[in-house]
Amino acid sequence: MRVVGEVFPFRVNSYVIDELIDWERVPNDPLFQLTFPQPGMLEPDDFLRIASLIRMDAPRTQIAAAVGKIHETLNPHPAGQLDDNVPVLDGQRLWGLQHKYRETVLFFPKQGQTCHAFCTYCFRWAQFIGQDELRIATDANGDLLRYLESRPEVTDLLVTGGDPMVMRTALLERFLEPLIQPELAHVQNIRIGTKALAYWPQRFVTDEDADSLLRLFEKLVAAGKHVAIMAHFSHIREMQTPMVQEAIRRIQSTGAVLRGQSPVVSHVNDRAEIWSDLWREQVRQGVVPYYMFVPRNTGSRRYFGVPLVKAWTIFRDAFSSVSGLGRTVRGPSMSAAPGKVEVLGVTEVAGQQAFVLRLLQSRKPEWVDRPFFAKFDPDAMWLDELQPLTGDRFFFE
Numbered sequence: 404m405r406v407v408g409e410v411f412p413f414r415v416n417s418y419v420i421d422e423l424i425d426w427e428r429v430p431n432d433p434l435f436q437l438t439f440p441q442p443g444m445l446e447p448d449d450f451l452r453i454a455s456l457i458r459m460d461a462p463r464t465q466i467a468a469a470v471g472k473i474h475e476t477l478n479p480h481p482a483g484q485l486d487d488n489v490p491v492l493d494g495q496r497l498w499g500l501q502h503k504y505r506e507t508v509l510f511f512p513k514q515g516q517t518c519h520a521f522c523t524y525c526f527r528w529a530q531f532i533g534q535d536e537l538r539i540a541t542d543a544n545g546d547l548l549r550y551l552e553s554r555p556e557v558t559d560l561l562v563t564g565g566d567p568m569v570m571r572t573a574l575l576e577r578f579l580e581p582l583i584q585p586e587l588a589h590v591q592n593i594r595i596g597t598k599a600l601a602y603w604p605q606r607f608v609t610d611e612d613a614d615s616l617l618r619l620f621e622k623l624v625a626a627g628k629h630v631a632i633m634a635h636f637s638h639i640r641e642m643q644t645p646m647v648q649e650a651i652r653r654i655q656s657t658g659a660v661l662r663g664q665s666p667v668v669s670h671v672n673d674r675a676e677i678w679s680d681l682w683r684e685q686v687r688q689g690v691v692p693y694y695m696f697v698p699r700n701t702g703s704r705r706y707f708g709v710p711l712v713k714a715w716t717i718f719r720d721a722f723s724s725v726s727g728l729g730r731t732v733r734g735p736s737m738s739a740a741p742g743k744v745e746v747l748g749v750t751e752v753a754g755q756q757a758f759v760l761r762l763l764q765s766r767k768p769e770w771v772d773r774p775f776f777a778k779f780d781p782d783a784m785w786l787d788e789l790q791p792l793t794g795d796r797f798f799f800e
């Protein structure tokens with residue numbers, strides 16, 4: 404843990420340790436794999452190099468230099484996570500906002516750029532160790548509201564992180580309450596992406612400002628907004644403690660809607676039964692299954708990555724074993740440069756094996772929902788490893 408913890412961020416809390424991890428099943432326990440650094444996350448040579456530096460008590464600068472070299476090999480900045488699609492208002496780039504899809508603006512509040520515990524497979528790992536400083540405007544509040552006002556086509560605001568639920572209610576209020584103004588009536592849907600239900604459900608139940616948070620949701624709902632809590636659940640066990648079930652009930656009592664989304668990850672949830680159990684439990688508790696993601700091409704993909712064909716097989720087997728109420732989920736989906744690319748399946752086209760894909764969401768609305776084909780590749784894990792079935796480029800290239 405010390406060796407891998409030098410390279411990747413590590414953070415865990417008492418709730419994850421006491422309530423989620425099954426210590427009888429460590430190291431294979433999925434919740435242990437989800438939060439504790441694993442030796443397989445590093446290439447064996449890299450692991451040995453850092454281990455020997457630690458063992459010989461090497462100076463910090465020497466360890467940092469070796470770690471920095473490893474970081475460079477791990478694609479720390481996939482697809483310009485925060486630098487692409489930054490909107491411009493009055494000639495100024497508005498850092499902390501991202502506007503990629505016409506109807507939805509992403510908002511990264513500065514104080515929400517951390518999490519209660521860290522997922523080992525985190526796609527924002529580089530930011531959590533101080534690399535790729537989040538470019539968040541200091542006056543994000545005013546910028547956000549002015550930008551939304553200037554864009555009547557925006558129906559959705561998606562607050563994301565890190566985890567915006569690490570923020571105090573008072574701060575969230577400053578960002579969210581102004582959305583009630585009549586000038587922002589076009590912003591109908593407020594989504595909050597969070598892992599707090601899994602890692603710290605106390606946020607909605609016993610934290611000092613849990614009640615005021617629920618009042619804030621109520622107020623937004625009463626003002627006619629659709630409030631959606633986009634809950635990151637990787638495994639059914641995260642939904643089974645009394646605390647999380649109480650948190651879900653309390654959120655629902657405000658009129659807010661819960662939706663579930665998560666990546667499919669080796670060692671954590673790479674079996675179809677895990678997903679069908681998860682979706683069934685979500686339906687039972689009134690959480691709408693929404694997305695299964697393919698993990699981005701960053702960090703320890705050697706350890707967590709799942710080939711696209713396997714992700715699709717897991718998705719199909721799970722999807723076909725739940726009732727229609729669970730089939731609101733879409734995926735497996737890659738959030739890539741052209742948009743969200745869904746793997747619809749593997750088939751044969753004129754005698755050639757092929758992936759069938761479509762864009763669920765795209766920079767260009769006219770690209771959405773057009774099936775297209777790629778050559779089948781059993782090892783491919785991401786869009787950039789796929790070749791078009793015919794011709795030398797995909798239609799969006």
Ligand SMILES: *Cc1c(COP(=O)(O)O)cnc(C)c1O
Binds near residue numbers: 503504507509
């Ligand atoms: C996923 C995503 C959204 C939301 O897309 P929906 O299809 O509306 O859920 C918005 N912006 C970005 C950059 C995204 O990746």
Ligand code: SF4
Binds near residue numbers: 521524526565635
């Ligand atoms: S909840 Fe999301 S941002 Fe936070 S550690 Fe997990 S993957 Fe990273």
